[in-house]
Amino acid sequence: MCGIVGYFGPDVAPSQAEMLLRSMADAVAHRGPDEMGIYANGDIGLGHRRLSIVGLGDGQQPMHSADGNYVISFNGEIFNYVELRTELIARGERFRTGSDTEVLLRLFMRHGEAALDRLNGDFAFAIYDRRRKRLTLARDRVGVRPLFYTTVGNTLAFASEVKALLAFPGVNAEMDLEALDQVFTLWAPLAPQTAFKGISELPPGHVMTVEGGRITTRAWWSLDFPDAGDTDNRGEDQVADELLALLDDATRIRLRADVPVGAYLSGGLDSSLVSALAARQIGKRLRTFSVTFDSAEHDESAYQAEMVKLLGTDHTSIATSGADIARVFPAVVRAAERPILRTAPAPLFRLSAHVRNAGYKVVLTGEGSDEIFAGYDIFREARVRRFVARNPRSQFRAHLFRRLYHYLPGIQSQSAEYLSAFFGAGADGLDDPLFSHRPRFRATAQAKLFYSEDLRASLGGYDAAAALAATLPERFGKWHPMHQAQYLETRYLLSGYILASQGDRVSMANAVEGRFPFLDHRLVEFAARIPTGMKLRGLDEKHILKRAARDLVPPSIASRPKQPYRAPDSESFRDAPYVDEALATPTGLFNPAAVAKLAQKARGGTMTGFRDNAAFVGILSTQLWHRSFADKSNTSSLTENAA
Amino acid sequence: MTIATEIRSFIVENFLFGDTSYELADETSLIEADLIDSTGILELVSHVEATYGIAIKDAEIVPDNFDSIARIASFIAGRGVSQAA
Numbered sequence: 001m002c003g004i005v006g007y008f009g010p011d012v013a014p015s016q017a018e019m020l021l022r023s024m025a026d027a028v029a030h031r032g033p034d035e036m037g038i039y040a041n042g043d044i045g046l047g048h049r050r051l052s053i054v055g056l057g058d059g060q061q062p063m064h065s066a067d068g069n070y071v072i073s074f075n076g077e078i079f080n081y082v083e084l085r086t087e088l089i090a091r092g093e094r095f096r097t098g099s100d101t102e103v104l105l106r107l108f109m110r111h112g113e114a115a116l117d118r119l120n121g122d123f124a125f126a127i128y129d130r131r132r133k134r135l136t137l138a139r140d141r142v143g144v145r146p147l148f149y150t151t152v153g154n155t156l157a158f159a160s161e162v163k164a165l166l167a168f169p170g171v172n173a174e175m176d177l178e179a180l181d182q183v184f185t186l187w188a189p190l191a192p193q194t195a196f197k198g199i200s201e202l203p204p205g206h207v208m209t210v211e212g213g214r215i216t217t218r219a220w221w222s223l224d225f226p227d228a229g230d231t232d233n234r235g236e237d238q239v240a241d242e243l244l245a246l247l248d249d250a251t252r253i254r255l256r257a258d259v260p261v262g263a264y265l266s267g268g269l270d271s272s273l274v275s276a277l278a279a280r281q282i283g284k285r286l287r288t289f290s291v292t293f294d295s296a297e298h299d300e301s302a303y304q305a306e307m308v309k310l311l312g313t314d315h316t317s318i319a320t321s322g323a324d325i326a327r328v329f330p331a332v333v334r335a336a337e338r339p340i341l342r343t344a345p346a347p348l349f350r351l352s353a354h355v356r357n358a359g360y361k362v363v364l365t366g367e368g369s370d371e372i373f374a375g376y377d378i379f380r381e382a383r384v385r386r387f388v389a390r391n392p393r394s395q396f397r398a399h400l401f402r403r404l405y406h407y408l409p410g411i412q413s414q415s416a417e418y419l420s421a422f423f424g425a426g427a428d429g430l431d432d433p434l435f436s437h438r439p440r441f442r443a444t445a446q447a448k449l450f451y452s453e454d455l456r457a458s459l460g461g462y463d464a465a466a467a468l469a470a471t472l473p474e475r476f477g478k479w480h481p482m483h484q485a486q487y488l489e490t491r492y493l494l495s496g497y498i499l500a501s502q503g504d505r506v507s508m509a510n511a512v513e514g515r516f517p518f519l520d521h522r523l524v525e526f527a528a529r530i531p532t533g534m535k536l537r538g539l540d541e542k543h544i545l546k547r548a549a550r551d552l553v554p555p556s557i558a559s560r561p562k563q564p565y566r567a568p569d570s571e572s573f574r575d576a577p578y579v580d581e582a583l584a585t586p587t588g589l590f591n592p593a594a595v596a597k598l599a600q601k602a603r604g605g606t607m608t609g610f611r612d613n614a615a616f617v618g619i620l621s622t623q624l625w626h627r628s629f630a631d632k633s634n635t636s637s638l639t640e641n642a643a
Numbered sequence: 644m645t646i647a648t649e650i651r652s653f654i655v656e657n658f659l660f661g662d663t664s665y666e667l668a669d670e671t672s673l674i675e676a677d678l679i680d681s682t683g684i685l686e687l688v689s690h691v692e693a694t695y696g697i698a699i700k701d702a703e704i705v706p707d708n709f710d711s712i713a714r715i716a717s718f719i720a721g722r723g724v725s726q727a728a
Contacts, residue, residue, distance in 0.1 A: 408681075410680075410681040410682040410685060411681050413685065413701070414681055414684070414704070415701065415702065415704050415705050417705040417706050417707070418681070418684060418704065418705065418706060421674045421706050421710070422674065422680065422681050427675075442677055443680060445677065446677050446678075446680070449659065449660065449662065450660065591660075591662065593660075593661055594659075594660035594661055594662055595660075597656075597660040597661050598660055608682050609680050609681070609682030609683060609686075610680060610682070611680050611682075611683070612682075
């Protein structure tokens with residue numbers, strides 16, 4: 001797990017190449033503190049910062065093929081590299097190292113882009129073919145590992161994080177206003193757009209080829225579901241058995257490392273199950289980590305303690321207060337490189353520092369399960385909304401919304417009429433492709449109230465939700481409504497927010513690699529084919545997973561009311577000294593008078609609603625983003641550098 | 644000050660954060676205009692109780708009574724209050 005950087009094109013003077021690659025690599029040094037390597041030759045430059053996990057002594061990068069024709073810079077892990085290596089050896093390949101990097105390189109040399117289908121892993125890599133003068137960039141299926149790029153003149157620059165691109169002459173940090181609007185609607189920029197104007201993200205499951213000055217990008221994998229009417233005759237026992245076997249194997253290959261592997265244990269079903277499987281496999285005491293909160297509303301320590309006792313893990317937790325969240329929040333925004341609407345990444349940023357200090361570089365987590373097995377409230381909410389919409393006058397049906405949001409006091413005290421109205425039951429078209437997400441998008445978009453007149457004018461009639469709808473695949477309309485919701489959640493929020501702001505960026509900021517057994521592509525593809533009723537049975541979320549876990553996770557954990565991972569939001573910043581100055585930074589994006597009133601409300605401690613909290617955190621993070629990136633724009637140019 | 648004016652002022656201050664340029668008609672649905680969420684309605688009810696000295700039953704907290712300035716003013720007037728406190 002590492003950071004990669006590089007460029008391909010004629011605009012970098014040979015005399016500047018090494019210095020440029022070094023400064024780009026330095027910008028992502030946090031991702032790979034163990035080693036640094038660069039390769040520059042003519043139009044190609046590759047750099048690498050290494051976090052040594054597999055092949056500690058011989059996995060240095062950029063790595064060259066034995067014939068010198070190929071060079072690779074690779075971030076991530078190929079978890080099935082052992083099997084692929086054995087297969088390649090049987091075909092006559094001879095390996096010089098024990099690293100997964102060499103396996104990836106040799107597989108690519110044999111099969112080209114078709115090699116991607118064989119990989120079970122989380123990766124972003126660059127491979128340069130010196131004979132064809134062709135660069136290939138590729139990213140894993142669901143977007144665990146990041147890859148960004150931009151063009152300057154006739155040169156393509158790319159890197160694991162945008163910070164490294166900002167070290168490239170001529171690249172400046174300017175907010176992409178459409179991307180900002182996407183965050184204030186969808187929670188994340190819509191790939192390939194990023195928060196930075198002119199800088200793109202290679203979307204998950206995509207491969208890019210640069211050859212002869214031409215750039216081509218295509219999807220090499222995409223999430224698919226069966227047609228809505230398809231039947232599946234498998235029984236629950238059979239599906240649960242297959243599910244557990246796959247998850248067990250996914251966990252097994254994610255324990256492969258030449259350093260010890262720990263696990264996050266949140267107290268929920270997903271991380272408890274992964275920890276239980278890992279503990280069973282390693283044959284010794286598993287090291288586990290968790291976050292705890294002062295506030296009972298967010299804290300899950302009682303459940304964590306129960307699992308720690310059951311599994312006998314060596315466990316430590318890190319207590320997180322609102323003040324702790326406020327203290328690290330500017331660093332979190334710098335790590336995330338985009339505005340965020342929630343503070344939830346902040347405790348995980350602190351947790352990864354704790355993991356690193358404990359001497360661990362790798363952790364397993366339960367991330368991905370809620371997307372692939374329909375665990376999030378949004379799936380249940382959409383089902384209830386459809387149920388209510390079929391009989392909007394029913395007093396009884398709307399009360400089901402209360403069952404969904406048992407942890408939100410504001411919902412509990414509402415009348416059935418208001419519940420129906422808030423969730424748009426009856427108002428949203430049942431055939432709207434974004435039906436499942438409309439209440440979330442609407443609630444989030446309320447924060448746009450704080451936009452400045454200039455920002456409104458610049459956006460014109462831009463509609464982020466319509467932009468999202470325009471990217472949906474042709475087959476989308478054939479899927480069951482719950483699968484449509486799962487697609488939206490997995491394709492956009494998982495990669496654009498959960499795995500980015502709450503995953504890779506906050507763990508790699510402290511050089512800790514997260515591994516996600518639930519996102520093993522075999523399991524993702526298997527889960528997509530499971531009938532919707534087995535995933536969400538009535539309002540019982542992750543029904544089939546609970547069944548699969550019944551011998552490993554006690555009912556007190558598996559059947560506890562779902563509590564989504566959240567952290568204290570605006571209340572965290574009441575005493576943070578930088579807030580007023582950050583909010584007052586003249587970015588021209590927000591209405592200063594309205595923001596001042598919002599800040600006042602936050603300080604008063606009376607801000608409890610989603611809209612106000614999302615607005616406050618979103619505006620603060622946008623202002624901090626501006627201060628961290630746009631105020632430090634790159635003034636150098638390639639011409640000046642070359643001169 | 645009329646009840647409707649007072650309620651408008653509360654809504655502009657608390658849900659529009661002082662943005663007076665927003666065209667808010669007395670009949671505008673607060674939900675359809677995305678001005679109010681589940682917490683907002685509780686803030687509104689609490690404001691009406693405190694300002695007008697009336698107790699509001701759970702069963703009365705419905706869109707028919709609270710989803711526009713006109714409806715809120717009419718609901719308050721129906722409780723025998725003639726003008727803003």
